[in-house]
Amino acid sequence: MNDLEQRLTEALTEGSQGAPSAIGLASAARSRARRKRQTRLAGVAALVVLAVGVPAAVVALTGDGDVRGADVASTDSAGATMDGFHWESWHDVTVQVPDSWQYGSLSDWCAGGGELAPRIQRPDTVADDIQCDPQSSYGITFQEIPNRDDFEWPVVAQTGKGWPDPNVVGGRGIGGVLITVATREPDLAHQILDSMRPIGPQGDPNGCAARYTPGSTNPPEGALSVCRYDENGELEQSAALFGKQAGDAVRTLQAAPEAGECADTSQGSQPHQIVILEAPGISAKVDLVSGCPRLTVDGDVRELNEAVAGVAVLAAWGGSRQGMALPPELRTE
């Protein structure tokens, strides 16, 4: 460590002594946890930001720009999937998204000379540290928010450097999950927002439960369900593979070689991501444990090699590692 780094360490350590007292911290956290259901949308100011520039006619149509309560039905009555769309899920909600939308961060769209192609961004999406202009591409983001009431933000054009031109941006919250959609056309934004609904007891349209429990996957007919859960067992991502893609994935899983022992099993007991792949006749689970990722196929422990990762796991999401939160063994730089 050089002189600057040493002084920086000392400065930060010394400065940290100005931190507030921890007295009452636990009870304050309990109070906040209790208030989460009643807390107003934190960022009512964010609503003000979205409402800037709302034309008078739009304000009149939506009742002075007030948020309107969302009339939601669960996925138990999801209805048909629109042509050219598929279902994307996160935690307790699912929404239809155009098939052409890629996975990745909206903020690093310009990395590697990229274009303003719409993207699907989740909280764990890996993003390059790069300043793009405009700052955000089109697409959809998922976020957890304190307000668990159902609400909608109006779909309005945004000005400034934050968003591409032309644009409309809207949002919708259900049960503590906020999705924000930015598109070129209002109709598309409304189609996406209107399709959003909570995941019911039968799971999302891809067959994945909102929270993982063994046996909770319910694949649609003829499909291989692929469900990714975070370390808390909450649904991060889901997909349903059909036809040749499903057949290739099943054959790859069944052909995966037996696994040897890992050199480092110390992280196995830590909470970690898992991926469930299930169809009639096959049930597989991937434990994404750093240092010792594991594949289990119908109870047999197999090797999670590149072929399995690429064909069976990542195929569910376009075959790309872009934006995926993976343990080091499955990442590429």
Added chain:
Amino acid sequence: MASSPDGDGPDFDGWVAVRGPALLRLAYTLTGNTADAEDVVQEALARALPRWSRISRVDNPDAYVRRMVVNAHTSWWRRFRRRESPVPEIRDSQVGDAPRGGGLAGLDQHSVLWAACQVLPEPQRTAIVLRYYEQLEYGEIADLTGVREGSVRSRVSRGLATLRTQLAETGDDHE
């Protein structure tokens, strides 16, 4: 530390009593102000509470909750929340000091670095704090923040360059 009711791992209140101060110091170093530090840590703990029976049984609950604190600090929601531009809080030791030339001039070296760190762009500040305050390795920071290790190194490097410039401008760069 008392065990949680199910017998495994520390109970929530006991754990917070012991580890809370360190979490607040981390949050204060990340945010630069006491109100935001309390907000970030309370938010992280409020999220941890419903899952405490599971969190308390992991090998390292401290690291688990620390990750939640860092995530609470960097979440999109906080970035888009309307707020005034962050102003580094004046620490007690500086009260009464007469600055010689305005800005950072007249502050001691540590105060210059602290103030300069607080106005770094958030990604650089987070990487700097995790590297030099928490003493984490680059790989650990990458895992914690969900950013590639190369990006972490780049953020730290750029942050240090800015801090070095600040010190030079105040005549305190002795490297």
